[in-house]
Amino acid sequence: MMAALRIDHLSLSYDTPRGPHFVVRDFELMVESGSIACLFGPSGCGKTSVLRAIAGFEPVQEGEIRLGNTVLSSPSIHLPPEKRHVGMMFQEYGLFPHLTVTQNVVFGLRRQSHAEQRARCDELLSLVGLKESGKKYPHELSGGQQQRVALARALAPSPALLLLDEPFSNLDAATRERLTIEVRDILKQAGQTAVLVTHNEHEARTMADSMLVMRPLTETSASTPDSGSPR
Numbered sequence: 553m554m555a556a557l558r559i560d561h562l563s564l565s566y567d568t569p570r571g572p573h574f575v576v577r578d579f580e581l582m583v584e585s586g587s588i589a590c591l592f593g594p595s596g597c598g599k600t601s602v603l604r605a606i607a608g609f610e611p612v613q614e615g616e617i618r619l620g621n622t623v624l625s626s627p628s629i630h631l632p633p634e635k636r637h638v639g640m641m642f643q644e645y646g647l648f649p650h651l652t653v654t655q656n657v658v659f660g661l662r663r664q665s666h667a668e669q670r671a672r673c674d675e676l677l678s679l680v681g682l683k684e685s686g687k688k689y690p691h692e693l694s695g696g697q698q699q700r701v702a703l704a705r706a707l708a709p710s711p712a713l714l715l716l717d718e719p720f721s722n723l724d725a726a727t728r729e730r731l732t733i734e735v736r737d738i739l740k741q742a743g744q745t746a747v748l749v750t751h752n753e754h755e756a757r758t759m760a761d762s763m764l765v766m767r768p769l770t771e772t773s774a775s776t777p778d779s780g781s782p783r
Contacts, residue, residue: 556745557583557606557713562615564601572613574769575601579615581764583713583747588739590748590760597766599749603715606747607640608633619712639711643718645702647690653677653701654686660709676704679738696727703735707742714739714746720755732758 562579565572576598583589591599604610605625606617617625619638624631647656657676658669677683680700690698699719706714719735720728736759739746750756756763 556585556587556620557581557589557747558616558618559602559606560616560618562602562605562617563613564598564605564610565613574613576605577769581747583745583762585745586740586743587761588736588746588748588759590750590756590763591766592750592753592756592763593766594751594768597768599766600717603717603747603749606713607638607715608636637709637712639706639709639714641702641706641714641716641719643721645690645698647698647701647705649690651689652686653682653688653690653693656690656701657704657708659705672708673704676707679707679741680704681734694727695723696731699723699731700734700738703738707744712745714744716746716748718750719748720750720752728755735759 559579559581562576562581563574564576564579565574567573579598579602581589581591581602591602593599601610605612608624608631611630612625612627614627616623619636622631623629624636624638648659651659654673654677657673661669661672664672673686674683677686680703682697682700682704685693685697685701690701693701702719716735720731723731732755748756748760
């Protein structure tokens with residue numbers, strides 16, 4: 553199967569008075585089209601930095617990030633985030649409280665006709681099990697329902713890649729357990745390629761097709777992850 557996302561020899565750093573401090577070094581990742589990969593590890597290991605680099609929020613010091621045939625980032629190339637065809641789903645739902653569920657979902661589809669927006673919204677609300685909730689406002693929904701609306705909004709523009717940054721961390725344990733399975737099923741049904749970041753091993757093994765274990769850099773170590781299958 554073709555690789556949708558490929559990262560080769562990626563290094564990320566930030567400046568300090570003593571010089572550059574590397575948070576990721578010589579990192580490599582390949583995600584097949586339609587699969588869900590997980591970056592798993594403790595705080596400080598660089599997994600969110602990798603996600604932000606893929607999204608275009610962090611510059612690349614070394615290496616290359618490629619989506620399909622397009623180079624997104626390298627030391628000499630930096631495609632703006634809005635041109636990457638990459639969607640993101642964060643810890644915070646980020647829903648607009650003054651907009652209905654339908655208005656939240658179609659927010660990123662403003663260039664499409666009203667009919668196209670409506671058809672896409674109906675399709676996604678059915679996919680996430682909220683077909684009858686389009687006229688509700690976020691405060692009228694449970695945390696799990698709000699997260700599904702956030703997922704529908706992230707999927708609305710049909711991104712080539714979806715990034716999920718600790719998306720269930722603000723939910724109670726029971727809702728988190730249920731949504732992990734539900735979101736995986738939704739992504740699989742949509743054929744969506746995705747990268748999940750989490751420090752929860754059960755979540756990683758439940759949701760992902762492949763898991764890469766990351767560890768914090770030491771003075772002598774590189775951040776090339778240990779690869780493994782969660783299943």
